[in-house]
Amino acid sequence: MPAPDLSRRRILQLAAAGLGAGWLPVTFGQDKSAGRTVITRRLPDGHDLPAIGMGTWITFNVGSDPEARAGRTQVLRTFLEAGGALVDSSPMYGSAESVIGHALDEIGGDPSVFAASKVWTPDGDATAEQVAQSERRWGLERMDLMQVHNLVAWEAHLEHLLEMREEGRLRFVGITTSHGRRHTDIERIMRDWPIDFVQASYSLANREAEDRLLPLAEERGIAFIANRPFQGGRLIDRVKRHPFPVWAREAGLANWADFLLKFLIAHPAATCAIPATSRVEHMRENMTALRGPLPDEALRRRMVEHVQEL
């Protein structure tokens, strides 16, 4: 039985219709903009997740600034309308979770967001509290994915999160790292613990994850989220100074964002890449990577060589 997406709005709708919520299938991966099919990846529970998600580090930390909040609402709306689902955040990102919650409220209706946040506290007993805090900030009844941020107090948090998953209080459990830190610990946890997701830095200019993490994720059936796909913006800024190669256009790639992101999601073990942006026009560019042909191995090699030469 697929686990449902229990957003508060949906629960209210179902309650109004006199229905239980337990049977409703998730509808991620629908193509909303009457175009080509959205590229999706199968999750451990059999659902399909659109392969381009969205990060919120820095970009969504705008506090109560009404002007900036309206701007971020437009960014999230553009993302969802283009068929995106996974939004990644953390209590470490200041006001980002509340800004997402505000945007979801503004967008209204029943946005099929895949809510991914993190537990980030040295207090190993505060897991449930942090999950509840994320639910409150996002305005959702239940988070889809909770990850132990940067392995902070990971053992205690993982135990609690796995319990909560058993009880149906969240759908998936994961761990995160970035900048290539603590890969040995990450591997150990991937081998020893029944986690659903792992998140680590993976970009065309930093392919360390290909050595061990991605193969292990594939072997263990763990979904892989690629964070910092543009190396915090440095990579895309660098490539954008150069003309977009004709051969890439001929291969069906639309722009540099499409190039950098499709490279990642074309890896057979990569589930989702989560670029962050504060700008609607950048979101539109990034979401071109959710449709169209993916590069094969030969083309991927050419992409690496090309970027290395720039």
Place this chain on the structure above:
Amino acid sequence: METWLSYRLADLLMFSPAIYARLFERLNETLWPGHALLAALSLAMLMLAGSRTGVAHRLAAGLLAFAWGGVAWGFFGLYAEINLAAPWFAAMFAGQTVMLLMLAAIGPGLALDRPRQVRHWLGLGLAIWGLVFHPLAWWAAGRPLAGTELFAVAPDQTAIATIGLLLMARLPRRGRLPLRAILLTLPVAWLLISALTWWALLTAF
């Protein structure tokens, strides 16, 4: 520890320069048209500190404390929304407020000396820079006028002007207590933190 060492300063920065600059626009928006009162109080503080009576000096120190309290409450209240470390900085500003109140209540107050030594001239320069030129410099650098950072509203200006005033002030040692050094500690510490923040903002984006 090893993991911590692998962080660059810019990795710890959790907001963009644009959102940081917007804080000042929003504060000024809220304060408007209270800026006239603020200017009047700043001027009053300078005149009281430059006068010859003890009560006036105490009032001047009280007004300087008011400026620090205002920043602790107003600026850091807003900054805390985007920076998880802001409550710590707010505590620094609150601490300085308390110390300046003590200077007003049980200390000599804020009495400015006529500039004679290098210290005085340096102080005068810093006070003028903090009160007048620093806000204008932002404006000249392209910040909209509405986003100007002002004394008693913005932390940098308040700290710079305070350091200037303390350097100009008559602050005799109290027994073994180096009053001036004690009162300079938090403003200088804040400017170091602010410099690191700006360094990160300018190198990360």
